[in-house]
Amino acid sequence: xxxxxxxxxxxxxxxxxxxxxxxxxxxxxxxxxxxxxxxxxxxxxxxxxxxxxxxxxxxxxxxxxxxxxxxxxxxxxxxxxxxxxxxxxxxxxxxxxxxxxxxxxxxxxxxxxxxxxxxxxxxxxxxxxxxxxxxxxxxxxxxxxxxxxxxxxxxxxxxxxxxxxxxxxxxxxxxxxxxxxxxxxxxxxxxxxxxxxxxxxxxxxxxxxxxxxxxxxxxxxxxxxxxxxxxxxxxxxxxxxxxxxxxxxxxxxxxxxxxxxxxxxxxxxxxxxxxxxxxxxxxxxxxxxxxxxxxxxxxxxxxxxxxxxxxxxxxxxxxxxxxxxxxxxxxxxxxxxxxxxxxxxxxxxxxxxxxxxxx
Numbered sequence: 013x014x015x016x017x018x019x020x021x022x023x024x025x026x027x028x029x030x031x032x033x034x035x036x037x038x039x040x041x042x043x044x045x046x047x048x049x050x051x052x053x054x055x056x057x058x059x060x061x062x063x064x065x066x067x068x069x070x071x072x073x074x075x076x077x078x079x080x081x082x083x084x085x086x087x088x089x090x091x092x093x094x095x096x097x098x099x100x101x102x103x104x105x106x107x108x109x110x111x112x113x114x115x116x117x118x119x120x121x122x123x124x125x126x127x128x129x130x131x132x133x134x135x136x137x138x139x140x141x142x143x144x145x146x147x148x149x150x151x152x153x154x155x156x157x158x159x160x161x162x163x164x165x166x167x168x169x170x171x172x173x174x175x176x177x178x179x180x181x182x183x184x185x186x187x188x189x190x191x192x193x194x195x196x197x198x199x200x201x202x203x204x205x206x207x208x209x210x211x212x213x214x215x216x217x218x219x220x221x222x223x224x225x226x227x228x229x230x231x232x233x234x235x236x237x238x239x240x241x242x243x244x245x246x247x248x249x250x251x252x253x254x255x256x257x258x259x260x261x262x263x264x265x266x267x268x269x270x271x272x273x274x275x276x277x278x279x280x281x282x283x284x285x286x287x288x289x290x291x292x293x294x295x296x297x298x299x300x301x302x303x304x305x306x307x308x309x310x311x312x313x314x315x316x317x318x319x320x321x322x323x324x325x326x327x328x329x330x331x332x333x334x335x336x337x338x339x340x341x342x343x344x345x346x347x348x349x350x351x352x353x354x355x356x357x358x359x360x361x362x363x364x365x366x367x368x369x370x371x
Contacts, residue, residue, distance in 0.1 A: 064354040064369040065319050066302070068347050073299035073340055075333040077291050081223035081241060085283040086273075087189050087215040093119055094182035096205040099198060106195050110187040110213070117210055121183040128176045131169060138166040191215040216283055219276045221252055223289045224267035232293040233257055239272040240290040243281065250274055250281070294333065300345060301338040306353045307331070317359045319350040319367060326361045 097119035104116045141162045148154040187193075194212040198204060221241055225233060237254040252274040261268050272289075274281065307329070308315050314331050317324045332340030345351065350370065352359060359365070 060364045060366055061324075061355055061358055062366050062368045063319075063324075063352045063359075064371075065350045065352045065367050066306075066371040068300050068302070068341075068345055068349045068351060070298035070347055071301060073296045073301050073333065073335065073338065074292050075294040075296075075335060077225065077229060077293060079223050079225055079289050079291065081221045081287040081289040083243075083281060083283050083285045083287055084220040084222055085214045085216050086218050086220060087191065087213075088283070089188060089213050091116065091185060091193075091210045091213055092206060092208055093117075093185055093204050093210070094206060095119065095179065097121075097183060097203070099200050099202050099204050102196065102198075102200055104193050104196070104211070106193065106211070108193055110191065110193050112187055112189050114187045115184055116187060116193070117185040119183045119204060121180050124176055124180045124183065128173065128180065131173045131176060134169055135173075138162075138169050142166050185210060187213060189213070189215055214283065216281070217276045217279050218273050219281050219283055221272040221274060221287060221289065222269065223272075223291075224262075224265070224269050225291065227261045227266045227268060229291075229293065230261060230268045233268060233270050233291070237270075238292045240292070241272075241274075241287045242290075244286045244288070296333070296340065299332075300341045300347060302341055302345075302351050303353050304334065304337060304339050306351055306356065307339055308356055314344075316345070317352040317356065318345065319352055319365065322364055322366075324352060324359045324361065324363045324365050326359075 099117060100120050101118040102116070103118075104110060104114075110116065142159075145154055145159045145162045149156065149159045191213045192215075194214065196211040197209050202208075204210070221239065223239075233254060235253075235255055235257065239252045239254060241250050241252065242248065243250075252272040254270050254272045256271040258269040302316060306316050314329050316327055316329055318327045319325070327344050329344030330342040332342045334340070350367075352365065355365075
């Protein structure tokens with residue numbers, strides 16, 4: 013019995029001593045798994061983090077914003093007669109090109125033509141009266157008043173002729189500018205008034221691009237600002253420039269309307285389409301930039317990690333403009349510096365790192 017007790021006591025002491033030796037090591041491993049920051053500095057420094065990085069070099073950095081736009085024709089008008097009457101002739105073909113001044117349609121002008129002929133028949137007689145009265149006036153055979161009276165009658169006749177000719181011109185529908193004429197809405201024989209729409213005339217070379225930007229960008233939009241746009245469903249990019257800006261910010265939407273122009277020489281862009289506009293507010297030559305995710309903020313400071321001699325080095329930077337994916341660096345980094353762009357949340361100063369990929 014005594015021997016059994018002795019063996020039990022001896023075994024218990026041996027287990028206690030073994031536990032005192034092994035427990036601290038096991039505890040350190042458990043703590044390291046639960047809280048890596050609690051690991052002793054000597055152990056932490058032995059951990060090496062694999063990261064990606066970029067080498068800083070000057071580049072062109074563009075500050076851009078995106079919005080939607082409407083494609084408008086350069087000129088567009090609903091064609092209509094100035095006078096009322098029956099349409100006697102239509103000279104255009106739907107969808108055809110016309111030149112400025114081309115006769116497109118005609119309404120009945122027979123009464124006006126008859127009136128014109130009647131008045132023109134009186135010109136010779138009226139002119140002869142003026143000549144005769146002038147000859148008599150030179151000989152003091154008639155008074156100045158008699159001469160002025162026949163001269164006035166002649167001038168009144170010529171004015172009446174010009175008036176009738178003007179009314180005849182109102183019976184002719186002519187193209188006000190070069191363009192493409194659309195579908196017609198009337199036929200020959202129809203009665204047309206000044207409110208009757210005959211067809212639509214559109215000039216599509218060039219085209220206008222109307223878009224709105226928030227008021228905070230109002231100072232950035234000036235005539236000459238570059239604009240890039242794409243039509244819905246098409247990857248092709250078109251380049252144009254702003255040429256006109258609204259006189260004020262819309263008080264309801266708080267946006268500023270601007271208008272750009274695109275030559276559209278091949279007339280491939282049809283007005284009325286929807287477009288996506290990318291506006292270049294500022295373009296910086298020889299800018300230093302980093303991916304946006306490479307920067308962290310801490311107590312109002314902009315921080316990045318620079319790779320130096322196998323370790324991560326924390327650097328405070330001054331940031332400039334921000335694009336969708338990049339951030340301009342104004343100070344704190346220089347061309348040639350290697351900036352870590354992955355594993356940012358795990359980095360600390362003097363932490364050993366290995367570069368897997370360098371761009």
